[in-house]
Each structure stands twice: as C-alpha cells, then as structure tokens.
Amino acid sequence: MFEAAGLMVFYENMLALNNVSLQCGENKIIGVFGANSAGKSTLMYTLSGIILDIRKKEEMAGGERITIRGRIVFEGKDIMSDKPSLRARNGIILCPERRRIFPESTVLENLRIGSYLATTAQAAETLDYVLTTFPALKRILKRLGGFLSGGEQQMLAIGRAMMAQPKLLLLDEPLLGLSPAIQYLLAKAIKEIRDQRGMSIIVSEQYARPIIPIIDHGYILENGAAVVEGSKQELLDNPDVKSAYFGN
Amino acid sequence: MSGSKGDRRKERIDRGIKVRSDSVYAISSWKEITYLIAPRLVLILGLALAPLLLSAAPYWQRVVSIICVYSLLAIGFDFLANYVGLVSLGGGFYVGVGAYAAALLNTYFGLPPIITIPMATLLGAIICTVLFLPCLPLRGVYFAIVSLMYPLLAARIIEALDIFGGTDGILGVDGFSNVWLEQYFLILCVLVMVFALRRLVEEDIGLVFRGVKDNDQAVKASGININEFKALGVFIASALGCLGGACLTHMYMWAGLSQFALDFSIIPIAATVVGGGGTLVGPVLGCMILVPVSELLRDFGSLRIAVYSIVLTAFIVFKSEGIMTYAARKYEQFERWVEI
Known part of the structure; x- marks a missing residue:
C-alpha cells in the first residue's frame, strides 16, 4: 500500500538518509527506531513531503542545499514530487515531532483546524471518536493549546492528525518527554486507533520498549541507514537491538 | 528528482583555506594572503577611488557622500536586526x-564641524x-512599530x-572646508x-548579542541582563545614524524636518535586503546599488517609486539571501558534481 525505496537525503554534503527502503501494508503499524540524529525525523519529513518545503526555504535563504533521491509509492502512484499539502489530501498525515500545537487556539479549535480536509459529517464523527479515545481532552476543550501539559498536547496532536482522515498516519516521536504511564496510555491508544479506524501507522521513537508491543514490523535506523529490519519478534530476539533500544 | 540529470548531485566544498576554521585562518603563502585580502581590498579601494573617478561630476560626487x-x-540596521534582534525603523530618528x-x-556654540560631528554622534546616541x-x-x-513612531513624533513636535x-x-550651519x-x-x-562591527560581533560580546537575538530567555537564565545589551546595541546603531545625520547637516549646511524623513528608515532596510542581512558589508553594497539607482530613476518622475518597488520585490522573492551572502558562498566554496 505504501512503499518507499532507496530514499537518500543530503543536507549539503551530510548524508541524512542512506538508501532507506520501507514498506507499510494496509492496517499495519510500522515502528522506526533510532538514536538522535539517526535520521528518524528526516525520514518522516521525506515521507510526508515536508522536506520539499524545507528545501525550498533553504534555497530561498541561501542556506544548505538539500538533495533528495528515491521513490515513494502510495496506492500505486509515485508521489515523490507531490507537495506536502497534496500528500495530505491523498491521506498521508504527519503528526509532527514536538507536537506543533497551535498555542493560541483552543483545543476544540485545534481539532477543527485538523478537519479542514474532512467533510462536516466526517469531522463530527471523528471529533466524537477522538474525544472517546482521549477523554482527557473533553474537559479542556476550551483551554488554549499553549497551556496544555505535554501529555495533553500529544493527545491533541494525534487527535488533530486523526481529524484529517488519514489513510497513513505518520507519528514522529509521539512519546517524546512523556512519563512512562502516559507513554503506555498513548501506545495503547495508537493501537486502538489502528484497530478501530483501520489505517496504517508509521511511528518513530528513540526508545523502543513502549512502542514495540504494538508494532507489526520494525526498522532500526543508524546513521541514516536502515540496519535492521524485521517483525516484532525478530527485533525482540536480536541481541544488538535488545541492548541498544530496550535499555537492558 | 531535482533539476539535475542522472544520479548525481552538486556538492559544495569549502576552499582549502576556509576549511581550517571559520574565522581563524592559517596562512602559508602569498597566494592565500591575497585570497583573503582581495575582497576587502576591493571594497576599500573601490570606496577610496570613487570620489577621484567622479571628480568630473560634482553631482555624482555628492551621491557618494549620500551613499x-x-x-x-x-550597517546600524543590519547590526541591530541580525545580531541583536531588534528590527528598528527609527533610522530617520x-x-x-x-x-x-x-x-x-554649531550655530549656538560656534563649534567647528571637527568637534560638532563627534559630539553630535555621542550626544545623539x-x-x-x-x-x-x-x-x-x-x-x-x-519594537518596529514604536521605533517607526519616533521620527514622526519628533518632526511633529518640532x-x-x-x-x-x-x-x-x-x-547657517558651517559646511565642510x-x-x-x-x-x-x-x-x-x-x-x-x-570592519569594527564585523570584529565586534565575533568577540564575546557579539556572542551575547546573538544570544539575545536567538533566545533571550536562555540569555537571561545565564545571569545576563538583556536590556543592558539591547541598550548597548541601540547605542551603537544610533551612534552610526547620528554620525550620518551630523555629516548630512554639515554637507547641506542646514538641519531641518526632512532629516526625520521616512527615507532614512526605509532605504537602509532595502539596502540590507538587497545586500544580504547579517553580513554588515552587504548593506554597504546594497546602498551602493540602491542610492545611485534611485538617483538615476529621478528622470522617471513618480514612476521612480514604482520601479524601485519592483526591483525590491523581485529581490526579496527571488534572491532573499542577498548579494553578499551569495557572493561569499561562491567565493569561499566551489561546487562539483558527484555520483551518489
């Protein structure tokens, strides 16, 4: 359903992604694990198309030259040259790292901004669903996004991405800086969303432990390259992966 | 997928001498010394020769002074905007x-220009x-809005x-001899x-200035009073402006309300955009282009502003990095195609 092949991204002369290939089937959760600077965020930017936007801005400002190579096929079409907005229209929705909540809009407004691409009926139905999945948001619908706690913000960010009716949801470090209890809760919610709404999810994370139980397939990124790939069990059994990404 | 053909990309590599460090150069030959000094020398000699070359055309000589x-x-605007983080539209002030x-x-105390210019610079700042x-x-x-109000306010009060x-x-102000x-x-x-400001922003104090611009909360957390540094920044920028103003008065032998004009607030910004913000030399370059262009365009009458605006818009849209940033990159780095 979704396939990226031979992705290479250079920031000037630095190789950020080195020949990364990745597949995501219908209704699957794919995990992408890696340390800081392994290329997780660049991968997410490339999959969602934001990288094209970054490249343009750098070009305008005379900054780094970003070179992108590779192929991304979504539902049988090559979308590599599609702008991020077009990819979003086609159902690839990014929930960005560090949440990027609109701080001066209320929770409800944030969610409604997300539903720009949805029909009124879809928006109403999804809003209901988001509030059932994250009941914590229900009490704070009128609060400004900037005043939420980290966990609430992350729920809101995932909710906002859901409102755009994704077929493929990209979650970039959704557990960043959250307590283990909330990490557990969010991981459960991500699985629930997949099970109940039927969408593919690619989730990137540094620390694999909270995410690994919910994934179907995983990739380990190191220095921009996918060094290990395998099903949940294969990753769990790999001793290198175990020591590096499970903290024991 | 980007413009290039095949599986190649254009690589940028620093020229040997730059690689060693960004600011400290290890120089080992006359060739390298020339390489470093040439662009600076072009600026210095270019400016120094301009009045001589234009001595046949007094009108254009005056333009050099205005430039x-x-x-x-x-320079003051660029310093304040790109190193202290204050966008000041108060140039006219x-x-x-x-x-x-x-x-x-000069008129009340009868001081000669050689004393009034430094005094006015200091006092004015x-x-x-x-x-x-x-x-x-x-x-x-x-800050931009408030600083824009100052020249208007001052003119109306006077x-x-x-x-x-x-x-x-x-x-009846004395002219230059x-x-x-x-x-x-x-x-x-x-x-x-x-050259002094380019040195200053590389010193420790320059680091603090840039810190204030990038993240003032982090600077506060380091135990530094950011308002002191902002005040110092404004002092430096306004001293530059006052110096210009004092010279202008003695050039025209007159001080008047038109010296609070918006031109003095706007053209420096335009020059910074054209020349390249954050380079400090760029704005000088920008002025060398924009001021003569605006003189040449006088023939067009009121179309002058239109042409001027189009040039500026084109610059911002197509080359917002500015001439100096572009030129410096071309000078300090070379490019080649490499196979991926």
Missing part, C-alpha cells in the same frame, strides 16, 4: 537627532538610547512647538565602522 550616510544607517545636535552645537530605553523589552514587530527653527529648520574632506571623512567612517 556613505545611508551605508552608516544600513537617529539621523534627525544627529543632524539637529550638530546644527545646534545617548539621547536616542535614553529615549528608546522604555521600548527595549519589546520585541519583533512591536513643528508644533516651533522650536529649533520650526519648519524652516536651522540655517572642502568637498574632498567631506567625502573621505565619510568613506573612512563607513570603512572603520564596517
């Missing part, structure tokens, strides 16, 4: 204060800094209270200021 005045303002200070010192003190906690567009000669301005002195004094000021 220098605008350059001083533009600095010039006006410097101009009036010099004119008053102090006045500007004190007046801007209440606005320093403001950031971004708020007009309404009829002080300092009111709408007539202060007449000769045109060469005027030109070379201004050129020297511009060159000294450019």
